[in-house]
Amino acid sequence: MNTQTAMINGAELKLELLGPEDAPAMIVHHGAPGLGSRSEPLRSFGPFADEYRIVTFDARGSGESADVPPYTHTQWVADIDAIRELLGLEQVIMAGGSYGGFLAMEYALAHPDRVSALILRDTAANTDYDHLAVERARTTDRVVIDEWTIARIGVGGFADNAEFERYWRSILPLYDHNYDPEAVERKARATRYHYATHNHAFGVNMPAYDLTGRLAEIGCPTLVVVGRHDWRTPVPASQAIADGIDGAELVIFEESGHSPQLEEPERFQAVVRDFLRRAGIGGTG
Incomplete structure (x- = not known):
């Protein structure tokens, strides 16, 4: 594992690289700007590092990377391409989950010649399904979620990191198929909070976000995976992506919420490896 700090478009970003340098490269973008x-x-x-070069990083305004605006899709896509160029990668497999899926699609549209395959997890091409998340939060019998929290789903508007943490602790119980209060507490404690990033992502970027009219432009092999019980980006959102991209494959994970890659890891890894091999992007193994 190689951890490094790189100056990317004026911001210090934390990168972590795994796997053989001569293997096909995969850039993986995390979700939840300001939380992820x-x-x-x-x-x-990480398990794919036996066959692929895995490139992960904290996006600007998230994790251990610098809080240097702008926190726009255009900037985040430019950062992805600068990382690719820094590492000397001609083509990459582009992967992203949730909000990272938004940026993976945006990158594939902006740099189609650089993307050999696209892997999307629990994401959406627009905000048409956000109302379902609000309904799920309001009607869940798992925990009681107050109206202050519900009013901020997909909107942001936090005054500081203390408010942001209050929101995250309240909404976290909805994410996994099987609710584990201790796991929720561990996640909340481990999170680095960047409220300004989140506010811009959801308060400014998302009202204008809609890729549905451009999905047909994506020409690379595309895999779309989603948890059957995902409260935040439900199955219909993934179905719409798969329907919009010619030849895209949709795989639904029946025992997962928002994170099938963690809730059903063995099946997730098998599905991804099979997809990449059929796409002709086999690894070194």
């Missing part, structure tokens, strides 16, 4: 980090892609895609 490379830790999830490392857990999810």
